[in-house]
Amino acid sequence: MNYAKHEHHDFAGASAQALTDPPLQAALARLTDILMAGNRRSYAALADSSALRDHAKRIKEHALAHLDRYLEELEQTVTKRGGKVHWAATAEDARQIVVNIARQAGCKKAVKSKSMTSEEIHLNPALEKAGVEVTETDFGEFIIQIAGERPSHLVAPAVHHTRESIARVMSHHLQESLPDDARSLAMTGRRVLREKFYQADLGITGANFVVAQTGTIVLVTNEGNGRLTTTCPRVHVAIAGIEKVIPRFSDLPVFLKLLARGATGQTLSVYTTIITGARQPGEMDGPEEFHLVLLDNGRSKILGSPFRESLQCIRCGACLNACPVYRRIGGHAYGGVYSGPIGSILTPLYDSVSLNPDLPHASSLCGACQAACPVKINIPHMLIGLRQMQHRYKPARLEDLAYAAWKEVLRRPWLYRLSLRFAKVFLRLFAQDGWLRRLPGPGSGWTQVRDFPAPAKRTFRDRWKELNS
Amino acid sequence: MTTREAFLQRVRQAVVEGNRLTAAPPMPERGRTGYQGAGADPVPRFCQELRNAGGVAHEAKSSEHARAIVRELVSTKSARKLLLSRGGIVERLELPRLLRDMGSEVLIADALPASTKDAFFQADLGISNVAYLVAETGTVVVATSAITPPSPLGKGVEGEGRRVGADPRSISLLPPVHIAVAQRNQILPDLFDLFDLFSPIGAKPQFPPSCLTLITGPSKTGDIELKLVTGVHGPGEVHVVICD
Ligand code: SF4
Numbered sequence: 001m002n003y004a005k006h007e008h009h010d011f012a013g014a015s016a017q018a019l020t021d022p023p024l025q026a027a028l029a030r031l032t033d034i035l036m037a038g039n040r041r042s043y044a045a046l047a048d049s050s051a052l053r054d055h056a057k058r059i060k061e062h063a064l065a066h067l068d069r070y071l072e073e074l075e076q077t078v079t080k081r082g083g084k085v086h087w088a089a090t091a092e093d094a095r096q097i098v099v100n101i102a103r104q105a106g107c108k109k110a111v112k113s114k115s116m117t118s119e120e121i122h123l124n125p126a127l128e129k130a131g132v133e134v135t136e137t138d139f140g141e142f143i144i145q146i147a148g149e150r151p152s153h154l155v156a157p158a159v160h161h162t163r164e165s166i167a168r169v170m171s172h173h174l175q176e177s178l179p180d181d182a183r184s185l186a187m188t189g190r191r192v193l194r195e196k197f198y199q200a201d202l203g204i205t206g207a208n209f210v211v212a213q214t215g216t217i218v219l220v221t222n223e224g225n226g227r228l229t230t231t232c233p234r235v236h237v238a239i240a241g242i243e244k245v246i247p248r249f250s251d252l253p254v255f256l257k258l259l260a261r262g263a264t265g266q267t268l269s270v271y272t273t274i275i276t277g278a279r280q281p282g283e284m285d286g287p288e289e290f291h292l293v294l295l296d297n298g299r300s301k302i303l304g305s306p307f308r309e310s311l312q313c314i315r316c317g318a319c320l321n322a323c324p325v326y327r328r329i330g331g332h333a334y335g336g337v338y339s340g341p342i343g344s345i346l347t348p349l350y351d352s353v354s355l356n357p358d359l360p361h362a363s364s365l366c367g368a369c370q371a372a373c374p375v376k377i378n379i380p381h382m383l384i385g386l387r388q389m390q391h392r393y394k395p396a397r398l399e400d401l402a403y404a405a406w407k408e409v410l411r412r413p414w415l416y417r418l419s420l421r422f423a424k425v426f427l428r429l430f431a432q433d434g435w436l437r438r439l440p441g442p443g444s445g446w447t448q449v450r451d452f453p454a455p456a457k458r459t460f461r462d463r464w465k466e467l468n469s
Numbered sequence: 470m471t472t473r474e475a476f477l478q479r480v481r482q483a484v485v486e487g488n489r490l491t492a493a494p495p496m497p498e499r500g501r502t503g504y505q506g507a508g509a510d511p512v513p514r515f516c517q518e519l520r521n522a523g524g525v526a527h528e529a530k531s532s533e534h535a536r537a538i539v540r541e542l543v544s545t546k547s548a549r550k551l552l553l554s555r556g557g558i559v560e561r562l563e564l565p566r567l568l569r570d571m572g573s574e575v576l577i578a579d580a581l582p583a584s585t586k587d588a589f590f591q592a593d594l595g596i597s598n599v600a601y602l603v604a605e606t607g608t609v610v611v612a613t614s615a616i617t618p619p620s621p622l623g624k625g626v627e628g629e630g631r632r633v634g635a636d637p638r639s640i641s642l643l644p645p646v647h648i649a650v651a652q653r654n655q656i657l658p659d660l661f662d663l664f665d666l667f668s669p670i671g672a673k674p675q676f677p678p679s680c681l682t683l684i685t686g687p688s689k690t691g692d693i694e695l696k697l698v699t700g701v702h703g704p705g706e707v708h709v710v711i712c713d
Contacts (some may be wrong), residue, residue: 030695052503062496065488068481081676087476139701140692156692163694182696190701198590213674214667224642224688224703230680231638232586242480247496249667249677253660256683257503267518268606268660271703272683280679283613284578284585284637296476304483306490 003332004149004160011358014333023162028330031159032321038265039318039372046261056254057375060312063212063246064303070212070245071294077215081277083290088239091121091297098123098204098237099130101291105235107132107202111193113219113226114138115206116315117239117295119151120337120350123204134204135196137225139189146173152331152339154317155263160330193225203233203287207240208314209255210292213248217292219273220259222266227273236278236287241295243303243311255314255374262374263316298350307382310345312375319369319379325362334359341369341379348386354393360386417461424455431455499661507604507658512711515656518607522686523699524707535712536562539596539648542708543568546646548594550574554636557598558650558712564596578637595640595704599651600681602709605659608685609649609709611636614678616666638680647684647704652712 003014018024043049063070075085086101088094102110110132112118124134124145136145140158144151147169151157158166167180170188178188205226207217217238219226230236246252252274260266279286302311320326320340331339335356336347344359360383363369369379409415430436431454439447446452470478507514516526529535539562543551551573553559569575576588600612615635641647657663667675688703699705 027694034695046503047505048502055497055499055502058494058497061491061494065484065491065494068477068484071477071480077674077676081679087473089472089476089479093472137702138692139690143692156695158692161693163696166693182693183698185693186690186698186701193702194590198586213669214676216677222689222691223701227638227642227682228702231642249674250499250661250664253664254499254503257660266522266685268522268608268683268685270522270685270687270689272685274677274681274683275679276677276681277679280614283679285589285639286613286680294476296479300479300483302483303480304486308487308491 003335004147004152007150007337008335009355011333011335011356011362014335015329015362018329018333024160024330025328027159027162028327031153031156032327035264035317035321036372039262039321042261042265042267046257049258049261052254053258053374053376056258057312057377059246059251059254060375064243064308064311066247067242067245067303070247071242074210074212074215074245074292074294077213078277078290078292079215081215081290083215083277083292086291086293088121088293088295088297091295094121094239094293094295094297095123095126097293098239099126099132101235101237102127102130102132102202105202105289107233107235109196109200110134110202110204111137111196111200111225111229111233112141112204113206113221113229114141114157115204115239116151116154116337117206117241118204121239121295121297123239132202135193135200137193137196137229138221139186139223139225142189142193143169146170150332150337153320154315154338154340156317160332197228197232200229200233201235203229203236205229205236205238207238207244207292208259209246209252210240210244211247211249211252212245214276216249216252216274216276218252218256219275220256220269220271221273222270224271227271230273230275230287231285234287235289235291236275237291237293238275239293239295241297242299243313258374259314259316262318262372302349305349306385307345307349309377310342310349310382312377313342313346314375316374318372318374319377322368322372324364324366324368329362334362341383342377345379345382345386353386353389357390360384360390420459420461424459427455504661505605505659507656511604511656511658512653514658515602515604515607515711518604519686519707519709520607522607523689524607524686524709527708527710529710529712532562532712535650535710536564536567538710539564539650540567540571542646542648543571543573543594546594546706548573548644548646550576550588550592550594552576552578552589552592552595552640552644554578554597554640556635558652559596559598562650562712564650578640589639589643592644594646594648595642595644596648596650597636597640599636599649599655599709601663602651602656602711603658603660603663603683604656606683606685608660608683609641609651609707610663611641611649611682611684612678613638613680616678638682641682641684642703645700645704646706646708648708648710649684650710650712656711 209218278290436452
């Protein structure tokens, strides 16, 4: 199966495939090392970054705790500035709304700036079915669009591609043979996409932040495609999950100071585009219409659940870069739109807990994700919460039995000592130079992939007794 | 029930349910948390940060010097079609005349006829004013309409309540080279200072311009094996000329 092309529920199979893909391994190591180094360096260089991250988190907590109120305020301010708010309860609603906007405005050619929300609702096929040509304009997204694939990282969607494979994909698409150096590939991209911007009549974006107080949406990009998408076409549609709403305009810089630092180590991304309504009278350029599609698609359910904290995510990708699991298996293994530690929470919640049984376990709970997260989301805690939920749905009888037996043993010191002795004798049967390389039964799950240290000849308890005598 | 009401009803209910699990915290005050500032003189900090982001800072000692810098840039880029903002420092430096005299085709991006789009797409170089500069991050701020800073908060800007900046989106976006001309007193020390300019007056929100753009260096992509390539969509070169 080509895991890059389709969403799936085969975490184990996809991970195994990723682990035996040397170019992917090299690309992931390079990306995550560089981005994590930037993350650590820039948090360290920002005076009281920890306090600022706490502050950002509190703003999000507050916004979510009063989200109904802020959504209504947002609707008022957007309308006041001549924009239109649309309410999309489901992905299907959202697709329909965007298709209708395109139809009513007579738009035939859409350009899109990178938006995870539009990936989530599978917008492109719906628009194309309605006769609207859609072009992804973030360079990485453009590559994977013409390759027919899915993004594999929140901020570096084409990280799984090499220079050579990008040249191959682009040459095939453009029917000309292109050299495989980064600069000329990027410049070819510029030329091709400029033409698309010139022709486009519809610009589709996500939103990194939405401000209730002023009806403002914010786009953060490094390439500038977000700016072109909101400058050239005559209609602009922004699609935002309801969790993107923050209360005040003055809360924005708190997040802006953290987003790029957390994601790449930049003090600020190259372009921060702060849009409040459509083009005003007397202005030279910019869209004539502005639409904001507010998407629920399962978010309200999470808002009322113990997993509310996951809605604080600002999609910076830092937890992916920090995660020892993501760093080896990459984004496609996770099966859904969102990958890495935060994806391991979002995919089960949005998609289905029972169809994604492995995701909450794709973590060693080391906490590196939380340490890297600009809003300090307690990801490990929520992963454990999901594991508990799984257990409630589908109790593991054997595991329960084992733990019950273990409990009985721990309550009786004599039994504990006796079982230790047995375990030692038994395990030493399999030992070779101090290591257990192959264990039978359930133990084989461990030794198939790594060795286990053999028990010492003398137990700690024996030695302790000796030391004290 | 309309779609909108049903939508909001679901959110309302989820807010109540979730708030039962975790108490709703009051809106925190930021105070000085995270304020970086820029020391006694923000100019060197701005120039350093702009360089870090890949841009080029030019400090002009006089108007004549500033004009010389711009002329030099335009001629080394052999730019023929220039797109200029109206008014502001661009006009105070008399750049349109200077550049026309050099033989360039100068378009003032204001009240251009219907063929504007082609003119915008074909320009080789754009020269804009700025609303502000931010020293902390080396950022150029351009706005689509004039910003009137509320007088008590208008720090860093000479003349209280003076209107600053009005530039079309395209000038700093479509041409491959962008030159921004600014004055020293347009530098704000910290990103927070910029956003605080829009603090509501009483209960009334102050709307920012339809598009406020923060530009920090040239357009960049790392999508090809993380090799940094500049100019993939926006300008590949950003110059900031700071006049006294
Ligand atoms: S959970 Fe935190 S670190 Fe991960 S993408 Fe979201 S904001 Fe970034």
